[in-house]
Amino acid sequence: MNTVNFIKSLTILDKESQNWNPPVLDLMAAHEETPFKILISTILSARTKDEVTAVASKKLFSKTNTPESLRKLNIKQIEKLIYPVGFFKTKAKHLKETANILVNTYFSQVPNTMEELLTLPGVGRKTANLVLSLAFKIPAICVDIHVFRITNRLNYVNTSSPGKTEIELRTKLPEKYWSMINRVLVAFGQTICRPVSPKCEKCKIQKHCHYYNTIYS
Numbered sequence: 001m002n003t004v005n006f007i008k009s010l011t012i013l014d015k016e017s018q019n020w021n022p023p024v025l026d027l028m029a030a031h032e033e034t035p036f037k038i039l040i041s042t043i044l045s046a047r048t049k050d051e052v053t054a055v056a057s058k059k060l061f062s063k064t065n066t067p068e069s070l071r072k073l074n075i076k077q078i079e080k081l082i083y084p085v086g087f088f089k090t091k092a093k094h095l096k097e098t099a100n101i102l103v104n105t106y107f108s109q110v111p112n113t114m115e116e117l118l119t120l121p122g123v124g125r126k127t128a129n130l131v132l133s134l135a136f137k138i139p140a141i142c143v144d145i146h147v148f149r150i151t152n153r154l155n156y157v158n159t160s161s162p163g164k165t166e167i168e169l170r171t172k173l174p175e176k177y178w179s180m181i182n183r184v185l186v187a188f189g190q191t192i193c194r195p196v197s198p199k200c201e202k203c204k205i206q207k208h209c210h211y212y213n214t215i216y217s
Ligand code: SF4
Pocket: 153, 192, 193, 194, 198, 199, 200, 203, 204, 205, 206, 209, 210, 211, 212
């Protein structure tokens, strides 16, 4: 698939996405939640379903919504608040360390560069890109499992990992589309283009899809 058709497909899916549940982090950004809350929820969301992330975030933010108050909780208290997100014990440690670093190094603010975000525990490129995009409106491409799978199924990229996908997308796709990719393709991946048994019969971009055309030709 070339860039023109990819952008056409993305635009079609963007319109369609009004019928699907938006990813929980996009919902937070739409409600103009603080960069701190977006960062914390993004850390919680790794390997965790959106519904679970939403409930855990709500519980945690009912007790703490600043780095200063988060660092005052002990690890056991944080674990209890964020359970049952995936890897809750590791994430509780990361959250406490993150709060300390934010207070001690970044004047209690969430930094807004990739380099600085990567100094926070539990923050890799995927999380950092999402925070840059959602909390600071800086063009960034967050490649999670959905973006990786779908861009490869469409044959817009041909990559073996999310990291390589990000690099290829940054090269091929105009910057103005960077931030919408994650919002649109995550909702599409959760609803239609699922990992197993994608609902191709309901898909509005079927005719452009390499995967579909290969299987059904
Ligand atoms: Fe995904 Fe099927 Fe649509 Fe292709 S046709 S994008 S595999 S849902």
